[in-house]
Amino acid sequence: MFAVLKTGGKQYRVQAGDVLRVEKLNAEAGDKVQFNEVLMIGSTIGAPLVAGAGVQAEVIDNIKADKVITYVKRRRKHSSQRTRGHRQQLTLVRVTELLEKGADKSDVKAAVGARTKVEAAAAKPAKAKKAKAEAAAADAN
Template structure:
Protein backbone atom coordinates (compact mmCIF):
# COMPACT_ATOMS: atom_id res chain seq x y z
CA UNK A 1 0.00 0.00 0.00
CA UNK A 2 1.19 3.53 -0.77
CA UNK A 3 -0.11 7.05 -0.40
CA UNK A 4 0.51 10.39 -2.07
CA UNK A 5 0.69 13.23 0.44
CA UNK A 6 1.17 16.97 0.14
CA UNK A 7 3.35 19.04 2.46
CA UNK A 8 5.48 22.13 2.00
CA UNK A 9 4.10 22.73 -1.50
CA UNK A 10 5.39 19.37 -2.74
CA UNK A 11 3.89 15.92 -3.24
CA UNK A 12 5.48 12.69 -2.02
CA UNK A 13 4.64 9.06 -2.83
CA UNK A 14 5.28 7.14 0.41
CA UNK A 15 5.06 3.66 1.90
CA UNK A 16 5.48 2.59 5.53
CA UNK A 17 9.19 2.63 6.38
CA UNK A 18 10.17 5.41 3.93
CA UNK A 19 12.42 8.23 5.15
CA UNK A 20 11.62 11.71 3.77
CA UNK A 21 13.29 15.11 3.85
CA UNK A 22 10.38 17.56 3.98
CA UNK A 23 10.11 21.29 4.58
CA UNK A 24 10.44 22.39 8.21
CA UNK A 25 7.72 21.07 10.52
CA UNK A 26 7.03 22.31 14.05
CA UNK A 27 7.87 19.08 15.91
CA UNK A 28 10.65 17.73 18.11
CA UNK A 29 12.79 14.67 17.25
CA UNK A 30 11.10 11.47 18.43
CA UNK A 31 7.63 13.01 18.23
CA UNK A 32 4.88 11.32 16.20
CA UNK A 33 3.07 13.49 13.63
CA UNK A 34 0.31 13.04 11.09
CA UNK A 35 0.02 14.41 7.54
CA UNK A 36 -3.69 15.02 6.88
CA UNK A 37 -3.42 16.21 3.27
CA UNK A 38 -3.55 12.85 1.45
CA UNK A 39 -4.23 13.11 -2.28
CA UNK A 40 -4.37 9.39 -3.10
CA UNK A 41 -4.19 5.98 -1.48
CA UNK A 42 -2.99 3.16 -3.73
CA UNK A 43 -3.00 -0.60 -3.42
CA UNK A 44 -5.61 -3.24 -4.22
CA UNK A 45 -8.43 -0.68 -4.25
CA UNK A 46 -6.98 2.76 -5.15
CA UNK A 47 -8.79 5.80 -3.76
CA UNK A 48 -8.42 9.21 -5.41
CA UNK A 49 -9.22 12.38 -3.54
CA UNK A 50 -11.14 15.33 -4.88
CA UNK A 51 -8.76 17.04 -3.98
CA UNK A 52 -8.15 15.21 -0.65
CA UNK A 53 -9.14 11.75 0.57
CA UNK A 54 -11.62 12.20 3.45
CA UNK A 55 -10.51 10.67 6.75
CA UNK A 56 -7.12 9.54 5.42
CA UNK A 57 -3.73 10.40 6.90
CA UNK A 58 -0.08 9.37 6.88
CA UNK A 59 1.55 8.99 10.28
CA UNK A 60 5.29 9.52 10.67
CA UNK A 61 7.96 9.87 13.34
CA UNK A 62 10.29 12.88 13.36
CA UNK A 63 13.91 11.71 13.19
CA UNK A 64 15.76 15.05 13.17
CA UNK A 65 15.71 18.72 12.17
CA UNK A 66 18.43 19.24 9.55
CA UNK A 67 19.70 21.78 7.03
CA UNK A 68 20.10 21.18 3.31
CA UNK A 69 23.33 21.78 1.40
CA UNK A 70 24.39 25.40 1.00
CA UNK A 71 23.26 27.14 -2.17
CA UNK A 72 25.48 30.06 -3.20
CA UNK A 73 24.19 32.84 -5.44
CA UNK A 74 26.55 35.28 -7.11
CA UNK A 75 25.68 38.52 -8.92
CA UNK A 76 28.08 40.62 -10.90
CA UNK A 77 27.17 43.84 -12.71
CA UNK A 78 29.38 44.41 -15.71
CA UNK A 79 30.57 47.42 -17.65
CA UNK A 80 30.99 50.60 -15.62
CA UNK A 81 29.51 49.20 -12.39
CA UNK A 82 32.07 47.07 -10.65
CA UNK A 83 29.81 45.59 -8.01
CA UNK A 84 29.64 41.97 -6.91
CA UNK A 85 27.51 40.22 -4.35
CA UNK A 86 27.68 36.70 -2.96
CA UNK A 87 24.92 35.23 -0.82
CA UNK A 88 24.42 31.76 0.64
CA UNK A 89 21.34 29.92 1.88
CA UNK A 90 20.69 26.64 3.72
CA UNK A 91 17.08 25.47 3.73
CA UNK A 92 15.79 24.02 7.01
CA UNK A 93 14.32 20.53 6.63
CA UNK A 94 12.72 17.88 8.80
CA UNK A 95 13.72 14.23 8.47
CA UNK A 96 10.71 11.91 9.01
CA UNK A 97 10.12 8.15 8.85
CA UNK A 98 6.66 7.04 7.66
CA UNK A 99 5.18 4.57 10.14
CA UNK A 100 1.57 4.04 9.06
CA UNK A 101 -1.03 4.91 6.43
CA UNK A 102 -4.53 5.44 7.86
CA UNK A 103 -7.34 5.04 5.32
CA UNK A 104 -10.29 6.03 7.54
CA UNK A 105 -10.75 7.68 10.91
CA UNK A 106 -7.60 9.79 10.95
CA UNK A 107 -9.27 12.50 13.05
CA UNK A 108 -9.84 10.01 15.91
CA UNK A 109 -6.20 8.86 16.21
CA UNK A 110 -5.16 11.70 18.52
CA UNK A 111 -1.79 12.15 16.77
CA UNK A 112 -0.45 15.73 16.40
CA UNK A 113 -1.00 17.20 12.92
CA UNK A 114 2.09 18.18 10.94
CA UNK A 115 2.18 21.99 10.95
CA UNK A 116 4.21 23.52 8.15
CA UNK A 117 7.06 25.95 7.82
CA UNK A 118 5.38 29.26 8.58
CA UNK A 119 3.88 27.98 11.80
CA UNK A 120 7.20 26.37 12.76
CA UNK A 121 9.03 29.66 12.30
CA UNK A 122 6.39 31.54 14.29
CA UNK A 123 6.58 28.95 17.07
CA UNK A 124 10.37 29.30 17.19
CA UNK A 125 10.10 33.09 17.47
CA UNK A 126 7.27 32.96 20.02
CA UNK A 127 9.13 30.59 22.36
CA UNK A 128 10.82 33.45 24.31
CA UNK A 129 7.49 35.30 24.45
CA UNK A 130 5.78 32.20 25.85
CA UNK A 131 8.21 32.15 28.78
CA UNK A 132 7.43 35.80 29.48
CA UNK A 133 3.67 35.13 29.49
CA UNK A 134 4.07 32.39 32.10
CA UNK A 135 5.36 35.02 34.55
CA UNK A 136 2.59 37.50 33.74
CA UNK A 137 -0.36 35.42 35.12
CA UNK A 138 1.37 35.19 38.51
CA UNK A 139 1.33 39.00 38.74
CA UNK A 140 -2.35 39.09 37.76
CA UNK A 141 -3.19 36.53 40.45
CA UNK A 142 -1.42 38.66 43.05
CA UNK A 143 -3.31 41.76 41.90
CA UNK A 144 -6.67 39.94 42.10
CA UNK A 145 -5.95 38.69 45.63
CA UNK A 146 -5.35 42.31 46.80
CA UNK A 147 -8.81 43.38 45.57
Protein backbone atom coordinates (compact mmCIF):
# COMPACT_ATOMS: atom_id res chain seq x y z
CA MET A 1 0.00 0.00 0.00
CA PHE A 2 1.18 3.53 -0.71
CA ALA A 3 0.12 7.06 0.20
CA VAL A 4 0.54 10.51 -1.31
CA LEU A 5 1.28 13.19 1.27
CA LYS A 6 1.84 16.92 1.07
CA THR A 7 4.51 18.80 3.02
CA GLY A 8 6.66 21.83 2.34
CA GLY A 9 4.68 22.72 -0.79
CA LYS A 10 5.53 19.40 -2.44
CA GLN A 11 3.82 16.03 -2.79
CA TYR A 12 5.50 12.69 -2.09
CA ARG A 13 4.44 9.13 -2.92
CA VAL A 14 5.54 6.98 0.03
CA GLN A 15 5.43 3.43 1.35
CA ALA A 16 6.44 2.05 4.74
CA GLY A 17 10.24 2.04 5.00
CA ASP A 18 10.87 4.87 2.52
CA VAL A 19 13.44 7.56 3.40
CA LEU A 20 12.49 11.11 2.37
CA ARG A 21 14.30 14.44 2.21
CA VAL A 22 11.62 17.02 3.09
CA GLU A 23 11.72 20.72 3.89
CA LYS A 24 13.05 21.35 7.40
CA LEU A 25 10.67 20.23 10.16
CA ASN A 26 10.48 21.45 13.74
CA ALA A 27 11.79 18.14 15.15
CA GLU A 28 15.05 16.63 16.37
CA ALA A 29 16.71 13.35 15.36
CA GLY A 30 14.87 10.38 16.85
CA ASP A 31 11.49 12.15 17.16
CA LYS A 32 8.34 10.59 15.72
CA VAL A 33 6.22 12.88 13.55
CA GLN A 34 2.96 12.45 11.70
CA PHE A 35 2.01 13.98 8.35
CA ASN A 36 -1.72 14.72 8.42
CA GLU A 37 -2.13 16.18 4.93
CA VAL A 38 -2.71 12.92 3.05
CA LEU A 39 -4.08 13.30 -0.48
CA MET A 40 -4.42 9.58 -1.21
CA ILE A 41 -3.92 6.36 0.71
CA GLY A 42 -4.43 2.92 -0.79
CA SER A 43 -7.46 3.17 -3.08
CA THR A 44 -9.00 6.09 -1.14
CA ILE A 45 -8.69 9.45 -2.84
CA GLY A 46 -9.29 12.60 -0.80
CA ALA A 47 -11.28 15.65 -1.74
CA PRO A 48 -8.79 17.33 -1.25
CA LEU A 49 -7.56 15.42 1.85
CA VAL A 50 -8.43 11.98 3.23
CA ALA A 51 -10.20 12.51 6.57
CA GLY A 52 -8.56 10.71 9.52
CA ALA A 53 -5.57 9.47 7.50
CA GLY A 54 -1.95 10.04 8.42
CA VAL A 55 1.60 8.97 7.70
CA GLN A 56 3.88 8.39 10.68
CA ALA A 57 7.62 8.79 10.29
CA GLU A 58 10.79 8.90 12.36
CA VAL A 59 13.22 11.80 11.98
CA ILE A 60 16.69 10.54 11.09
CA ASP A 61 18.60 13.83 10.90
CA ASN A 62 18.49 17.51 9.94
CA ILE A 63 20.79 18.09 6.96
CA LYS A 64 21.66 20.66 4.30
CA ALA A 65 21.29 20.11 0.57
CA ASP A 66 24.11 20.59 -1.91
CA LYS A 67 25.19 24.17 -2.51
CA VAL A 68 23.53 25.95 -5.40
CA ILE A 69 25.63 28.79 -6.82
CA THR A 70 24.06 31.59 -8.82
CA TYR A 71 26.22 33.91 -10.89
CA VAL A 72 24.94 37.10 -12.51
CA LYS A 73 27.08 39.25 -14.76
CA ARG A 74 25.84 42.42 -16.43
CA ARG A 75 27.69 43.75 -19.42
CA ARG A 76 27.73 46.84 -21.57
CA LYS A 77 28.40 49.99 -19.58
CA HIS A 78 27.97 48.30 -16.20
CA SER A 79 30.73 45.98 -15.12
CA SER A 80 29.10 44.34 -12.13
CA GLN A 81 29.11 40.72 -11.04
CA ARG A 82 27.38 38.86 -8.24
CA THR A 83 27.99 35.36 -6.92
CA ARG A 84 25.64 33.93 -4.33
CA GLY A 85 25.38 30.49 -2.81
CA HIS A 86 22.52 28.76 -1.01
CA ARG A 87 22.15 25.48 0.91
CA GLN A 88 18.56 24.50 1.65
CA GLN A 89 17.90 23.01 5.09
CA LEU A 90 16.23 19.60 4.92
CA THR A 91 15.05 16.87 7.27
CA LEU A 92 15.61 13.16 6.60
CA VAL A 93 12.63 11.05 7.68
CA ARG A 94 11.92 7.31 7.48
CA VAL A 95 8.26 6.40 6.96
CA THR A 96 7.22 3.86 9.58
CA GLU A 97 3.45 3.49 9.25
CA LEU A 98 0.53 4.44 6.99
CA LEU A 99 -2.74 5.01 8.86
CA GLU A 100 -6.00 4.98 6.88
CA LYS A 101 -8.12 5.80 9.94
CA GLY A 102 -7.57 7.06 13.45
CA ALA A 103 -4.56 9.27 12.78
CA ASP A 104 -6.28 12.19 14.51
CA LYS A 105 -6.47 10.18 17.75
CA SER A 106 -2.80 9.14 17.82
CA ASP A 107 -0.38 10.72 20.30
CA VAL A 108 2.32 11.41 17.70
CA LYS A 109 3.05 15.12 17.16
CA ALA A 110 2.22 16.67 13.80
CA ALA A 111 5.01 17.39 11.34
CA VAL A 112 5.27 21.18 11.30
CA GLY A 113 7.76 23.14 9.22
CA ALA A 114 10.49 24.99 11.10
CA ARG A 115 10.49 28.75 10.62
CA THR A 116 13.81 30.47 10.23
CA LYS A 117 14.89 33.17 12.67
CA VAL A 118 14.34 35.84 10.03
CA GLU A 119 10.75 34.70 9.35
CA ALA A 120 9.97 34.50 13.07
CA ALA A 121 11.37 38.00 13.67
CA ALA A 122 9.38 39.40 10.75
CA ALA A 123 6.14 37.83 12.03
CA LYS A 124 6.37 39.30 15.54
CA PRO A 125 6.05 42.99 14.56
CA ALA A 126 3.06 42.18 12.35
CA LYS A 127 1.25 40.67 15.34
CA ALA A 128 2.12 43.70 17.47
CA LYS A 129 0.80 46.09 14.81
CA LYS A 130 -2.42 44.09 14.51
CA ALA A 131 -2.95 44.11 18.29
CA LYS A 132 -2.26 47.86 18.38
CA ALA A 133 -4.79 48.49 15.59
CA GLU A 134 -7.42 46.39 17.37
CA ALA A 135 -6.84 48.29 20.63
CA ALA A 136 -7.19 51.61 18.82
CA ALA A 137 -10.43 50.46 17.20
CA ALA A 138 -11.79 49.35 20.57
CA ASP A 139 -10.91 52.75 22.12
CA ALA A 140 -12.64 54.58 19.25
CA ASN A 141 -15.90 52.74 19.92
